[in-house]
Amino acid sequence: MPRNPTGQIIAIVIASLLIIALGALLSMYFGKRAKSSEDWLAAPESLPLGVVVITQFATAVGGGVLIAHVGIAYAAGWSVFAYEGCVLLGFLGLALIARWLREQKFTTVPDIVSRLFGTSKAVTGVAGLAALIVPFGWLATQFVAFAKLFGELTGIHADILILTIMVGSLIFVLPGGLTSVVWTDFVFGIFKIAMSLFVAGYAIHLAGGWGGLTGKVPDHLWRPSGITAAGGEQIWLWVAAIVPGTLTNQLYFQRVFATKKVSDARRGLVLSGLTILVGGLYAGCIGLAVRAMKPGLGNPEDAAGWLITRLPATLLVVYGAFLVATIVSTTGAALQSVVANIIRDLHQNVFGRTRGDRETVSLSRVFTVVVALLAAALAILFPSALDWLVASYAYSAATLAAPIFVGYLLRERCTLRPAAALGSMIAGIAGCALAQLADTTVPYAVYGIAASVAALLILLLPGLRTKPETAANSLSTVEK
Incomplete structure (x- = not known):
């Protein structure tokens, strides 16, 4: 454990607050690009290819990768790439219809169903509820992941941490909706990719290098064939659960809707799917390294928390900032997606309430706060029952x-x-x-x-x- 835990806690808290403050400044700066309610809800035709790729990565790689995927690698080695491969398959599936999606200028997933089958309040209502439950679940889960990880780092009570990350998420979303979220995600996504690769390499270094790791971890986990170490049944279960979930996740659709060029829609999804493999590399290296250093962990998902106790003081502070950037970028994206469904599909299309641009943005901000408070309450009440x-x-x-x-x-x-x-x-x-x-x-x-x-x-x-x-x-x- 650290030699000066109090000083280190203060340093981690300061670094975390600086990251949130940076996110606030970026959000306000890029939020100025949001000129209308459409910019707040969908950022139509505004994202260059590079931004689409990085913001998809920043959205997809959140608390699940930090905890659950590291746990998969600890227990089943490179099988974590089988899991990430399922996400990649989902992205490739979306790429098949990406050009059509972009050409139609949709705002939310229910827009797609309505365009195909015709306008119906019942269809829009059911589709709207189905589209918002996944990002809302992500939101609550990220809050819980943040509380667990930073509870390990700082000893701060989980409720306080959940409320802190809730405020951070609001700061990302409120200035410009999706416009501010995607551009802030772009900046944080670059930081996340760099830190993922660095921390993965450092974890292997702690384990004694690749030679030290392979000498302690069972061969079937670290060899290339380890991609099937989880077993065929488990991998097929991932295929059955993750591929359809990715294919219908509105968070990914929204970035396609917002591409600046129609030609970039398909290319952006393919490249985004490939960047997801960076998350697999991060989780795989850390899981295997911790397996080499601490083979007797009772719960594989404790691997990431155990590694935290082994990091030197300076790196621990930077790693804390990395955790904040990772989780708050995902929570911001999920929060905005839920609100887009509520405003566009339920408030406007089902209940027929129409307002001007300024009033729509104001109402969106009110719903953003309400949804964040609800997700935080659920995360506090059910911190492990997700x-x-x-x-x-x-x-x-x-x-x-x-x-x-x-x-x-x-x-x-x-x-x-x-x-x-x-x-x-x-x-x-x-x-x-x-x-x-x-x-x-x-x-x-x-x-x-x-x-x-x-x-x-x-x-x-x-x-x-x-x-x-x-x-x-x-x-x-x-x-x-």
């Missing part, structure tokens, strides 16, 4: 995957109507719920997605006989 996050991924994917991707594939082959989308989404929710109650071995998201696809195809079957020209004309009418 199984509902897994459920949020499952239900979101089961509700949205079929209408978006099957609807996209069939958009020119038949007439897509709101009733088909609504039936498909309800079937997905029901399939998920029944499989969850039955406690199936296969993730219940798979059953939900299968039920949703089946219901959609059945409901569209009469329309499949429609001539392609008629179907295309019908969709064009809906789009207008």
Whole structure:
């Protein structure tokens, strides 16, 4: 442990506050680019390719990588890349429809469903709720991760830490919504990539170098074949859970909507998926290094916390700043995404409330504070009971995957109507719920997605006989 814990705690707190202050300055500076409510909600056509790539990385690599992914590497070595590979597959899947997504100038995921199937308050409401539960779950989870990591570092009570990171998240979002979030994420994302590689290398150094590590860790974990060390069943479970979750995660869609050039939409997703592998390298190196130094940890997810106790004073302070940058960039993105759904899909499209630009931005800021307070309260009340996050991924994917991707594939082959989308989404929710109650071995998201696809195809079957020209004309009418 540190020789001067009190002095080190003060240094870590100061470094953390400086990072949050830097985030505030960046957010206010870039927030000036937000000229309208559309800029606050979607930052349309404003992001260069490099910003898209880095901000996707900054959003995706948060508390889960810092704790859970390091735990995977500690227990199963390079299998962490199998997990990250599932995220990459999701990004590649999104890349298939990226150009179309960008051309349509959407704001939120429910916009996609409405454009494909036609306007319906019921469809927009269900899709809006399904789209916001994942970023809201991320938000609460990041709060918990921050409290756990900084509890190890400073000994400060978890409730205080959760409230601190909540304030930091608000500072990132309030000035300019998505416009300020993505540009601040870009700056912090570069710092995160550099620190990830540095800390990963230092962890291997602590373990005695690569030779020292390989001499202490079982061969099947560190050799290239270690990518399958978690076992085929576990890897397939990841495929079934993570790929659909990535394909329907609005946080990733929003960056596609905001690309400056249509041509960058697909390229940005492919490059973003590749940068996610940096998170895998970080988690893999730290997990294996801690396994070499401390093979008897009872809980693999304690590996990151154990490493913290081994860092020298100066690096520990910098690492603390890295943790703040990592988590607050993800929480800011998740918070803004939830509010975009509430304002755009529920407040405007379902309840029909329209306001001017200035009033919409003001209302968005009010909802931002309310959502942050709610997420913080849940994180304080349920600091270790976050199984509902897994459920949020499952239900979101089961509700949205079929209408978006099957609807996209069939958009020119038949007439897509709101009733088909609504039936498909309800079937997905029901399939998920029944499989969850039955406690199936296969993730219940798979059953939900299968039920949703089946219901959609059945409901569209009469329309499949429609001539392609008629179907295309019908969709064009809906789009207008």
